[in-house]
Amino acid sequence: MKFFNLIETDDEDEPFNVLFEPENWTMVRRFLYFVDQPFEKTPALQRGISATDNHFEKCKILRSHAKELESTFLDSVKGRKKYDDIYVRRSKTYSALVETIYCELYSCLNGLRDTIFAIYGGVQRVQNKKTSKFFSLASEGKYGQGFPERVANLLSDAYLSWFCELRDIRVEVTHRNVGFCYLDEKSNKVQYQNLAPNKQDMIIDDIPAELEKMYQHVFGLLEQIFGFFCSILWPKDIHIVCGIFRDRGYTRFVKHSHDMSFNSGWCFSEEWKNGDPLNYCPARHQCGAENVPRI
Numbered sequence: 001m002k003f004f005n006l007i008e009t010d011d012e013d014e015p016f017n018v019l020f021e022p023e024n025w026t027m028v029r030r031f032l033y034f035v036d037q038p039f040e041k042t043p044a045l046q047r048g049i050s051a052t053d054n055h056f057e058k059c060k061i062l063r064s065h066a067k068e069l070e071s072t073f074l075d076s077v078k079g080r081k082k083y084d085d086i087y088v089r090r091s092k093t094y095s096a097l098v099e100t101i102y103c104e105l106y107s108c109l110n111g112l113r114d115t116i117f118a119i120y121g122g123v124q125r126v127q128n129k130k131t132s133k134f135f136s137l138a139s140e141g142k143y144g145q146g147f148p149e150r151v152a153n154l155l156s157d158a159y160l161s162w163f164c165e166l167r168d169i170r171v172e173v174t175h176r177n178v179g180f181c182y183l184d185e186k187s188n189k190v191q192y193q194n195l196a197p198n199k200q201d202m203i204i205d206d207i208p209a210e211l212e213k214m215y216q217h218v219f220g221l222l223e224q225i226f227g228f229f230c231s232i233l234w235p236k237d238i239h240i241v242c243g244i245f246r247d248r249g250y251t252r253f254v255k256h257s258h259d260m261s262f263n264s265g266w267c268f269s270e271e272w273k274n275g276d277p278l279n280y281c282p283a284r285h286q287c288g289a290e291n292v293p294r295i
Contacts, residue, residue: 009245009282016282020242020252022260026219027226028053034256037234045118049226052111056222059104063215066097070190070208077183091181095192098181098211099173105218106131106170109163112222116151119229123147132167135159150228154221162217172202181207230256239268243283250281252289263288 005024006015022030032049035041073094080087110131117128124144125137137143138155172194173179179194179202192207204210237253242262244250254265267289269281281287 007283014246016243016245018243020240027223031226031229034238048114048118052108055104055107062101069094092178095179095181102169108218120147135163154224158221265289
């Protein structure tokens with residue numbers, strides 16, 4: 001997984017760290033950077049979007065690590081007894097990571113609830129106390145006039161298909177001990193088990209596939225809802241930091257659009273051009289925004 005997009009410069013110790021790369025952003029991150037009219041840019045709204053973005057970023061990192069650990073787990077436990085020390089340690093590590101991802105996926109939905117409450121908190125029945133109720137009210141058609149039908153339908157579909165499963169898994173893994181994963185060598189699939197006294201056994205066959213399916217459900221919901229929000233943004237120039245070089249910020253103005261890229265907008269780094277040539281933007285020959293006239 002790539003964490004930084006760096007452009008090499010004449011100074012090998014000082015690459016240009018690109019921050020504006022909308023081609024690789026989720027719709028959540030786009031809305032985070034471009035949120036403006038017709039929405040009221042309140043601190044509550046910014047906190048909600050930021051929380052959703054932060055939790056999903058954690059999910060992406062943990063998911064990448066889980067895929068790596070899955071391969072290590074499979075290679076290390078083949079041929080070993082189920083309660084061999086290495087088997088148990090690798091199993092517990094992988095199980096704890098899987099459980100954390102489920103919790104982070106649910107936290108993304110908490111952030112979504114916070115975001116929608118910040119926008120539509122004045123609409124009948126919109127509340128910010130329980131995420132489960134936030135989804136169930138949509139499935140019951142209880143939201144009042146002014147709540148977008150598109151968003152209500154997406155929440156309703158999620159509730160009726162996969163949300164309750166994620167909610168129940170999150171509740172169980174939050175309050176139980178770490179589960180156990182074992183390899184079925186006949187099917188070469190990993191099964192997750194969490195057995196607790198006086199509670200129903202929790203068993204998920206092929207946990208890597210089921211976890212990936214849930215990840216895609218949450219990702220798809222966030223993309224559609226935040227994509228809807230982005231689609232109704234007014235075409236307004238927003239001041240964006242393009243990147244960092246030698247502790248200086250290089251910026252541009254750009255309007256949100258579906259097909260915007262690193263070449264969009266117009267450069268606002270004139271102050272560095274008129275000074276020391278060593279401070280010129282290292283991306284000036286690769287960036288299409290450099291020569292766009294100011295309007």
